[in-house]
Amino acid sequence: MDRIDSVLNALPQDLVTRDPDITARYLTDFRKYLTGATRAVLRPRTREDVALIVRLCAEHGVPLVPQAGNTSYCAAATPSAAGDELVVSLERLNAIRELDAANLSLTAEAGCVLSVLQEAADAAGLLLPLDLGSRQSCQIGGNLSTNAGGVSVLKYGMARDLVLGLEAVLPDGTLLEVLQPLRKNNTGYDVKQLLLGAEGTLGIITAVSLKLVRKPVQTVTAFLAISQIAALTTILGEAQAYTGENITSFEYVSDHSLKLLLAAKPEARHPLSEASAHYVLLEAQTASPVFPLEDAVSALLERLMEAGLVTDGTLAAGGAQRDALWELREHIPEAEVAFGGSIKHDVSVRTSRLPAFIEAASALVETHSQGGRLSIYGHVGDGNVHFNVLAPEGAVASDYKAWFEREVAARIYDLAVEMGGSYSAEYGIGLVKKGLMARYGSPEKTALMRAVKAAVDPQGIMNPGKVV
Structure with missing residues (x-):
């Protein structure tokens, strides 16, 4: 019996999936660049299950590949082709442990799908600001492991900026609990930050406490044709000033991309009467019921058009029109796929x-x-x-x-x-961008990362071959 069999036989068998027809969906990265192999996919239901898996793998020197929604663009959750790694899927750790509306916080397990957490916050009259095009399939553990960005970074920051507390299993099977949803907790090193953006190379995130914000009661969405791309920075500055820093999204769309989308989706419609080389999808939101947001955006557009920075534009009249404008932006990747x-x-x-x-x-x-x-x-x-x-x-x-x-x-x-x-x-880096990291990365930073990896994961069993 080899070391992998030793681990698999020691685990509760309801955590182990060996059927190749089932395991196949865990082996290819989202963009279908790479396909790996594994003897089994492990699907824990609790943090204790994760700790047991990691502890047994550490004892036997078996490498692990943590996987959430498998939406990484850099093959960060894909096992190697050698088949000597076990995949650990967090999909069954999908409980929302607590939503503390008064504290503006939500504590959830790593396998929760992002859209489910957004809906839970919405039901409480609050907003989880992290928002990605893959919201219906990506999981919060993967979002944190890759430090996901998305369309609301401008106002709310990257995924790491929304984390109050974290729970994770370290490479020796130790359970790290720094999950308190506190905004002030100045007690030494902020160790949770080590795991955010580490792509599973330093441990497996099992739960997180996230910041929520008050749900916007006003949203204004505009699609603008801009006269020249050099004006982007000026337009953004004016937009932030006129709206009192309430711009949540400021997305650029080139005419190249818009034409590609319209060709791939004939049902889509150009929102403006005349084409332009450059567009901006701008959205402003506020939780204030009295701030005159629509007046502010209208004044902004008047100012931009008078200055010749914007040549045409449209404001969404309601939710359906807002959704249609966002579909133009969010479906561009699908249009690219449709054309090869x-x-x-x-x-x-x-x-x-x-x-x-x-x-x-x-x-x-x-x-x-x-x-x-x-x-x-x-x-x-x-x-x-x-x-x-x-x-x-x-x-x-x-x-x-x-x-x-x-x-x-x-x-x-x-x-x-x-x-x-x-x-x-x-x-992130994953497997796909390791060559770029070697070419452009700071040698000093890489050396420090390797030192941290060696200290935390001396056997190198956590997501080997990724990042460092």
């Missing part, structure tokens, strides 16, 4: 430099890409743009992607880094 998929560059620079980056990176593609089609959109309010490229019409998408990533992609990453930016704004 894209080479994704999840980069960020200072918001003040973002327009210049988009212009310079677009010029690089036009010069070097042999007809590649641009699709540029993203959370420009926080400096993060999804700078994507599709194969030319008629080209074999897989061949073109391989060529582009080998010959052109580095020019785009070089530009972002030269402008003081990042080669991974919100997707």
Whole structure:
């Protein structure tokens, strides 16, 4: 009996799934870049189950791959092809342990789907600000392990900014409990931050206490045509000033991306009467019943149009129109898939430099890409743009992607880094971006990360091969 069998035989068998027809769905990453192998998928129901699994694997030296909703764009939750790792799915840890409305906090287990937590907060008259396009399938443990971003980072920050407390199982099976939903707890190292964004390499998150905010009672959503991309930063500044810092989302959509969407979804409609090269989807929200938010946004649009910064725009008249505007933004990735998929560059620079980056990176593609089609959109309010490229019409998408990533992609990453930016704004590292980390990452930071990994996980059993 080998070490993996020793672990599997020692576990309660209701936690062990060996059927290959079932385990297959845990083995391929979301973007279908990589497919791994495993002898079994372990599906614990409690934190004690997780601790038992990790403790047995530590005793026998068996590597573990924690997995939540498996929506990572960087194969952070995909086992290796060697089949010598066990996958631990957190999907059964899906209880909401507490919602303390007076404390504006929610405590939930790692396998809770994000949309379920949003609905629970909504039912209490509150809002969980973390919001992603994959909200119906991603799980909160994965959101924290990858430090997810999304469409509300501008006002509320990344996933880590919403964490009050954490519960996790460490690589030796020890249960770390720092789950108190406290906004002040100055008692030494903030150890929970080590696990946020660590992609399961330092332990398995089992529960979290999250900040909630008061539910907005006013929402104003606008889709704007802007005269030139250089005006993005100015428009954002004006929007924040006019609305009293109540801008929750400020999303850029290029005409390239909008045309792609309209071609892929004939039922969708262009929201404006005339096309423009650049658009902004802007949303403002407030929990105040008396703040004149609609008047503020109307005054903002009047100011922007008088200054020639905005050439056309529309305000959503109700929930259905708001949803239609957001669908234009959120369905762009689906449109890219419909046309063969894209080479994704999840980069960020200072918001003040973002327009210049988009212009310079677009010029690089036009010069070097042999007809590649641009699709540029993203959370420009926080400096993060999804700078994507599709194969030319008629080209074999897989061949073109391989060529582009080998010959052109580095020019785009070089530009972002030269402008003081990042080669991974919100997707993380996983397996896919380890080469970029080796090329662009700080050697001193990498050395410190390796030292932390060695100290916390000396056997290297937690999600091996990822990040460091």
